[in-house]
Amino acid sequence: MKTLDPLAGPIAPGVLSKTEQELRTAFLEEIDRIPGGARLNQCIQCGTCTASCPVSHAMDVTPRQVIAMFRAGAIEELLESRTIWLCASCYHCTLRCPAQIHITDLIYALKRIAIEEGIFPARFPVHVMSETFTKNVKRYGRNYEVGLLLRYFLRTKPLGLFAQRRAGYALWRHGRIKLRPDKIKDIDQLRKIIAKAETFDLPQEKVTSEKVTAAVGYESIGR
Amino acid sequence: MDTRYTYYPGCSLHATGIAYDKSMRAVFKKLGSELAELEDWNCCGATAYMSVQKTVAFAVSARNLAIAERTGDDVVAPCSACYYALKHTRVGMEEDAELRAQVEEALAAGGLEADLSVEVRHPLEVLLNDIGIPRLVAEQTHSLEEFRPACYYGCQIVRPFGAVDEDPELPMSMETLFTALGARPVEYPPKVRCCGGMLVATMPQVATELSMDLVDWAIAREANCIVTVCPLCQSNLDLINVTKGSNGPTHQIPVLYFTQLIGLAIGCTPEEVGMEHALIPPDAKAPPVGVSSRHDAPVTIVGTREA
Ligand code: SF4
Numbered sequence: 001m002k003t004l005d006p007l008a009g010p011i012a013p014g015v016l017s018k019t020e021q022e023l024r025t026a027f028l029e030e031i032d033r034i035p036g037g038a039r040l041n042q043c044i045q046c047g048t049c050t051a052s053c054p055v056s057h058a059m060d061v062t063p064r065q066v067i068a069m070f071r072a073g074a075i076e077e078l079l080e081s082r083t084i085w086l087c088a089s090c091y092h093c094t095l096r097c098p099a100q101i102h103i104t105d106l107i108y109a110l111k112r113i114a115i116e117e118g119i120f121p122a123r124f125p126v127h128v129m130s131e132t133f134t135k136n137v138k139r140y141g142r143n144y145e146v147g148l149l150l151r152y153f154l155r156t157k158p159l160g161l162f163a164q165r166r167a168g169y170a171l172w173r174h175g176r177i178k179l180r181p182d183k184i185k186d187i188d189q190l191r192k193i194i195a196k197a198e199t200f201d202l203p204q205e206k207v208t209s210e211k212v213t214a215a216v217g218y219e220s221i222g223r
Numbered sequence: 224m225d226t227r228y229t230y231y232p233g234c235s236l237h238a239t240g241i242a243y244d245k246s247m248r249a250v251f252k253k254l255g256s257e258l259a260e261l262e263d264w265n266c267c268g269a270t271a272y273m274s275v276q277k278t279v280a281f282a283v284s285a286r287n288l289a290i291a292e293r294t295g296d297d298v299v300a301p302c303s304a305c306y307y308a309l310k311h312t313r314v315g316m317e318e319d320a321e322l323r324a325q326v327e328e329a330l331a332a333g334g335l336e337a338d339l340s341v342e343v344r345h346p347l348e349v350l351l352n353d354i355g356i357p358r359l360v361a362e363q364t365h366s367l368e369e370f371r372p373a374c375y376y377g378c379q380i381v382r383p384f385g386a387v388d389e390d391p392e393l394p395m396s397m398e399t400l401f402t403a404l405g406a407r408p409v410e411y412p413p414k415v416r417c418c419g420g421m422l423v424a425t426m427p428q429v430a431t432e433l434s435m436d437l438v439d440w441a442i443a444r445e446a447n448c449i450v451t452v453c454p455l456c457q458s459n460l461d462l463i464n465v466t467k468g469s470n471g472p473t474h475q476i477p478v479l480y481f482t483q484l485i486g487l488a489i490g491c492t493p494e495e496v497g498m499e500h501a502l503i504p505p506d507a508k509a510p511p512v513g514v515s516s517r518h519d520a521p522v523t524i525v526g527t528r529e530a
């Protein structure tokens with residue numbers, strides 16, 4: 001029986017474009033490192049995840065569709081969806097999935113790829129938050145809420161600061177805003193640890209096309 | 224009893240969650256348990272780091288565990304996000320040898336090593352299992368009869384790693400605890416729903432909707448306070464109180480930490496448990512109890528699973 005290898009040969013119906021191939025490879029490298037990542041092909045499309053998700057009503061792609069679209073090869077569309085930025089990491093889908101698919105961790109993996117590839121939907125700047133957060137940690141070793149929010153709003157929506165003023169004032173009046181960041185003593189040690197760990201987050205080994213089709217590619221949906 | 228714990232406050236407890244910090248320290252002190260703050264702790268990595276760099280997230284979090292191993296006491300992390308990040312790191316390193324090797328190498332670059340000997344625990348579980356309800360009841364000096372809390376557990380202490388050994392869909396430990404202390408917890412079905420977490424900054428409309436729903440439920444069930452176990456849940460729900468206009472709540476409702484309520488019951492003053500930091504202070508008071516009646520009252524559990 002002849003099997004279709006979507007990563008090789010002339011473009012045929014259902015074959016991935018070059019960008020899609022790259023994204024898929026990157027994603028597979030990521031999910032390869034998630035416990036149970038290969039279970040993706042066990043999804044029975046029951047929709048329990050979507051039904052359990054507190055924000056699915058605001059998503060353009062529901063958690064169930066995330067799995068379906070991935071298996072159909074629509075990685076780029078997934079990375080452009082606002083779903084991956086809307087997920088609040090509440091783990092309700094993961095808890096209830098009858099196929100024990102780690103949906104939350106998969107969405108994390110999609111976020112990481114999107115950040116790496118520089119893909120984010122306009123006006124949904126959640127990634128700026130994550131990035132500002134990591135910069136804070138490298139600088140101080142701790143996360144400084146006021147600085148985090150200020151930088152975030154200045155970079156994304158200065159008007160948002162105005163909208164948040166009431167909340168900020170209320171917290172300040174009750175002694176809950178700190179005006180100076182905490183810095184840890186041994187920041188050098190932390191920076192060394194981060195620098196070393198970063199080397200492991202760069203692509204380690206290229207996933208081969210066989211691995212792509214075998215793990216979660218078209219084969220898993222019976223093509 | 225003098226037990227010792229390594230206390231990991233995390234970033235929030237030094238700022239927006241200051242009342243949680245105060246009440247944690249007050250309660251543990253009153254009970255004669257020592258909370259030793261982890262030396263030179265760093266950010267736990269939380270959910271934001273995980274979405275940028277995975278190994279870095281684990282390594283950052285593992286530095287804390289490595290330092291905690293010097294004393295070997297259990298790590299107590301009150302913030303749900305910290306609890307989850309530290310626990311996830313510990314479990315992840317145990318299960319994934321490759322990840323463990325990488326994290327160990329990263330730690331070694333900073334002259335540290337982790338042998339994963341310390342446990343990561345949440346204070347709710349510590350108070351329930353190490354101290355225990357009978358001891359808390361025995362220590363009670365003030366009545367909680369006026370309190371009708373809606374016990375809110377939120378996400379990350381019930382899943383994916385249950386901090387307290389119970390049904391992740393319907394935890395009852397806080398209800399059991401506060402009922403034993405004489406309070407009257409209301410039935411609160413959305414107790415494990417998400418408060419919106421960090422979405423409050425990035426997508427405020429969505430987050431406000433989630434938090435507002437939780438507040439509305441509590442008001443509809445005639446609770447006179449919401450009790451939380453996490454600084455992010457607390458501030459998200461508390462901030463609903465200052466939301467004005469058509470988006471605002473019908474009533475304001477105090478949002479407290481479970482440790483504040485326990486503190487009041489065992490004789491800490493409102494100042495000691497940081498009550499002044501709540502945006503809306505509770506109307507309910509905790510007057511001293513006589514040595515009388517209700518200590519031997521049977522413990523009843525409110526709430527039943529809805530069909
Ligand atoms: S709950 Fe699990 S099996 Fe069901 S659709 Fe979602 S991912 Fe698939």
Ligand code: SF4
Nearest residue numbers: 053087088090091093
């Ligand atoms: S973890 Fe994300 S996708 Fe899953 S239920 Fe929660 S918000 Fe929805």
